[in-house]
Amino acid sequence: MPKILTAEQVEQYHRDGFVSPVRVMSEEEAVELRRKLEEFEATQGGSLQGTQRTKACLRLPFVYDIVSNANVLDAIEDLTGPDILMYQNGAWIKEPELGTYVSWHQDISYFGMDPPDLVTAWVALSPADMDSGCIQVLPGSQKLGMLPVEYTEVNPTNMLASGQRVVHDVDESQAVPMPLRPGEMSLHHVCLIHSSLPNHSPDRRIGFSVACMAPHIRQTTKAKATAMLLRGEDRYGNYVLDEKPATAIDDPESIARHEKAVSLYRTKVEECGNSNAWRLG
Numbered sequence: 001m002p003k004i005l006t007a008e009q010v011e012q013y014h015r016d017g018f019v020s021p022v023r024v025m026s027e028e029e030a031v032e033l034r035r036k037l038e039e040f041e042a043t044q045g046g047s048l049q050g051t052q053r054t055k056a057c058l059r060l061p062f063v064y065d066i067v068s069n070a071n072v073l074d075a076i077e078d079l080t081g082p083d084i085l086m087y088q089n090g091a092w093i094k095e096p097e098l099g100t101y102v103s104w105h106q107d108i109s110y111f112g113m114d115p116p117d118l119v120t121a122w123v124a125l126s127p128a129d130m131d132s133g134c135i136q137v138l139p140g141s142q143k144l145g146m147l148p149v150e151y152t153e154v155n156p157t158n159m160l161a162s163g164q165r166v167v168h169d170v171d172e173s174q175a176v177p178m179p180l181r182p183g184e185m186s187l188h189h190v191c192l193i194h195s196s197l198p199n200h201s202p203d204r205r206i207g208f209s210v211a212c213m214a215p216h217i218r219q220t221t222k223a224k225a226t227a228m229l230l231r232g233e234d235r236y237g238n239y240v241l242d243e244k245p246a247t248a249i250d251d252p253e254s255i256a257r258h259e260k261a262v263s264l265y266r267t268k269v270e271e272c273g274n275s276n277a278w279r280l281g
Contacts, residue, residue, distance in 0.1 A: 003074035013079055013119075013187060017142035020178035020186035024071035024123060030182035034125040034206060036062040040249060051262045053091040056208065057228075057245055058258040063089065064245035066123050066208050073231050075187060079119050080214045083232030085239060087111065087118065087225070088211040088265070092159065094133050094199035099157045101133065101198045103165045107190040107211060108146050110162075110272040112221035116146050118190040118213040124180035125206040132205040133197045135186060136175040142189040144168070149273070157198075162274040166193055180207075215239075223268040226261050 002010055009019045040060065041047050048056070057064040066072065067089055076084055088111075094100050108116045128134040148167040155163065170193065178186040188194060190211065199205045215234040219225065227239035234241060243261055246254040 002078040004071055005075055005078040010078055013189070016139040017192035018137050018139070018176075018178065018186060018188040020188075021180050021184040022071075022075050022187065023183060024069055024075070024185050025183040027182045030123075030125045033062055033065065034182070037125065037206065047093055047095070048091045051259060054262045054265060055089050055243070055258060056091050057086075057089045058243055058261055059246050059255065060249060061246045063091075063208060067210050068230065068245070069123075072121055072123065072185065072210065075185070076119055076121060076210075076212050077231065079187065080212060081232075083215050083234065084212050084230045085215050085227045085234065085241075086210060086212050086230050086243075087227050088209070090209045092122070092205075092207045092209060094159075094196075094205040096132075096199050096202055096204060099198045100159055101157060102135075102159045102194075102196040103163070104168070104170050104193055104195040105149070105160060105164050105166050106147060106193055107188075109149050109164060109166075110269040110274045111190065111211075112219055112268055112272045113190075113213070113217050114220045115217060116191055117217060118211050120188050120190055121185050121210045121212070122178075122180075122188070123185040123208050123210070124182055125208070126182055126204055127180075127201070128205050128207055129179040129201075130177055130197075131199075132201040132203065133199040134177050134179045134205075135188075135194050135196050136177045137188060137192055137194040138170065138174060139176055141168070141193040142191040144193075145191055147193075164274070168193060219268075221268050221271045223264070223271045225265045225268045
């Protein structure tokens with residue numbers, strides 16, 4: 001029996017490639033996490049930048065609170081099974097009226113995995129709706145598998161550093177938005193084609209993604225990235241599991257571990273074809 005998702009939601013995920021919304025924490029809890037994020041940003045004089053946005057839970061303890069949230073993991077377990085590895089954890093913050101967007105893409109493009117069967121959870125800390133630029137998806141497109149990409153949208157307003165756009169005839173009239181309230185999350189398959197529009201609201205759109213998988217999924221690249229065991233056990237050894245949650249914002253060992261993990265991840269991303277992996281710092 002599923003732990004948090006309904007049988008219908010599990011069926012929808014396997015059919016359409018996504019489920020949304022799923023309530024994983026109260027709005028008050030989400031607001032408190034946002035407060036901690038913005039308190040940290042204030043100490044450094046600006047929003048998360050560069051490597052801070054990749055594998056963020058290794059750098060910021062309050063982001064690990066999202067990644068390790070029991071409801072988040074229960075929902076992922078309903079789709080992947082009881083053994084869960086986290087491969088990536090990203091910050092997706094759209095400031096109001098700056099025009100930042102995400103081009104049509106698949107998460108799997110630079111993961112280098114076989115089989116390509118990961119799930120991405122996206123947790124909202126602020127309203128993510130049509131006005132603020134929520135994720136929109138093409139239902140069922142995960143069944144196409146991993147598609148080629150072109151690099152036509154490299155510009156400062158595209159949140160994807162590579163400027164990648166999936167090579168597919170995207171019919172935007174078929175796109176389904178996934179609006180979220182603070183404390184809700186969406187789940188989507190890493191082969192699902194998706195994007196998001198600019199934030200035209202007066203508020204920031206703040207979300208964190210968590211890409212997870214069962215341990216049997218192997219890396220297909222020469223370069224190897226690390227992972228974190230979030231639940232269960234790893235009986236396969238496909239990843240070095242030396243990632244640890246940050247113990248404090250200013251802890252030198254946590255910062256060093258984070259920088260190492262991001263470096264390995266970005267080296268692998270470059271091997272997978274993203275020559276602009278370092279563009280965002």
